Amino acid sequence: MPPHPKKKRTSARKGWRWSHLQQPAATITECAQCHSPKVPHTVCPTCGYYGGREIISMAAEEPGEES
Numbered sequence: 001m002p003p004h005p006k007k008k009r010t011s012a013r014k015g016w017r018w019s020h021l022q023q024p025a026a027t028i029t030e031c032a033q034c035h036s037p038k039v040p041h042t043v044c045p046t047c048g049y050y051g052g053r054e055i056i057s058m059a060a061e062e063p064g065e066e067s
Contacts, residue, residue: 026039027039027040031044031046031047031049032049032052033047033049033052034046034047034049043055043056046058
């Protein structure tokens with residue numbers, strides 16, 4: 001049989017050991033075009049702009065305007 005721990009690891013010691021592994025807070029920036037919050041280095045989900053250029057045409061994706 002394999003060896004077993006001689007003492008129980010307390011929850012305080014376990015919490016202290018894993019305390020630095022929590023998920024960091026998400027970074028949110030402001031879109032330069034429409035000033036809505038967005039994730040950095042991604043296309044704005046509101047206006048479709050990235051880096052001052054329109055990447056996604058948001059006018060064609062309006063719900064209810066199917067051709």
